[in-house]
Amino acid sequence: MNKLEQDPRISEGSGFFQALKDWMRRAAQIVNALVDAVGLRAPIDSPAFTGTPTVPTPALSDDSAKAVNSTWVRNAMSNIANAAGFSYSLAGTWYVKLPSWLGGVIFQGGSNVVTTDSGGNAGISFPLAFPNSVRTVVATNGDSGSGSLLVLAYAVGFPTLTTHAVNVRNSGTGANAAGATVRINWFAFGN
Numbered sequence: 001m002n003k004l005e006q007d008p009r010i011s012e013g014s015g016f017f018q019a020l021k022d023w024m025r026r027a028a029q030i031v032n033a034l035v036d037a038v039g040l041r042a043p044i045d046s047p048a049f050t051g052t053p054t055v056p057t058p059a060l061s062d063d064s065a066k067a068v069n070s071t072w073v074r075n076a077m078s079n080i081a082n083a084a085g086f087s088y089s090l091a092g093t094w095y096v097k098l099p100s101w102l103g104g105v106i107f108q109g110g111s112n113v114v115t116t117d118s119g120g121n122a123g124i125s126f127p128l129a130f131p132n133s134v135r136t137v138v139a140t141n142g143d144s145g146s147g148s149l150l151v152l153a154y155a156v157g158f159p160t161l162t163t164h165a166v167n168v169r170n171s172g173t174g175a176n177a178a179g180a181t182v183r184i185n186w187f188a189f190g191n
Contacts, residue, residue, distance in 0.1 A: 093127040106130055109187040111142050116168045120176030123158070123165045124184060134159040134190040139166045142183035148172060149182055164188060 055067045060075055081087075085099020093110030106128060114122035139153035150171040158165035166184055168177040 089127060091127070095126075095128040097128065104131070104191045105189060106191060107187075107189045109185075111183060111185045113181065113183050114166070115181045116177055116179060118176075118178045120168045120178055120180070121165055122168065122184070123163050124186060125163050126161075126188065129162045130190040131161070132191050134161065134164070134188060136190075137164045137186065137188040139164075139184050139186040141168075142185035149177055149180060151182070151184060153186065159188070 055069050057069055057071050058064070058066050060072065060079065085101065087095075087097045089095055093108070093112065095106060095108040097107075098105045108126050108128060110124070110127070112124050114124060116122045137153045137159050139151050141149050141151045143149070148171050150169045152167040152169065154165065154167065164186070166186075168180050168182055169175060170177050
């Protein structure tokens with residue numbers, strides 16, 4: 001960037017032109033000072049940052065040219081996904097729901113500790129009710145120390161749109177495991 005230089009035609013005038021000459025000289029000094037100051041900053045073409053640069057998180061509705069951080073980007077992407085009909089919860093028991101234009105399929109899963117009743121059955125609630133049908137439920141014994149227990153992912157009358165049930169049996173004898181406390185890892189999908 002070139003510094004401003006005084007136009008030789010201005011140096012010869014008087015009165016108005018003298019005032020204009022003084023103003024131009026001051027303007028040139030200011031511009032030159034700014035050019036020098038910019039030269040002390042990081043280059044615009046390939047700036048290099050050191051340390052861990054941070055920026056504040058602007059409001060989600062801010063559509064200015066401000067720099068944004070990963071929190072803002074994550075929130076914006078989540079809002080876009082929700083607006084398109086996607087929803088999810090990744091808590092202990094989780095679900096991912098696809099929008100209706102992708103069939104409205106819901107995937108759910110979790111790991112729950114249950115105690116069986118006298119028939120070896122235990123119910124587990126889905127984190128999100130299926131609006132139409134449950135297609136498949138898969139359940140396994142989630143306790144590595146209780147290998148003698150077999151987990152079956154069904155019981156009479158289940159699954160419903162809000163709950164699935166498991167039947168726990170002794171793998172050696174086939175008998176129901178009444179009163180057993182066991183961790184059930186499960187996965188279900190439907191729509």
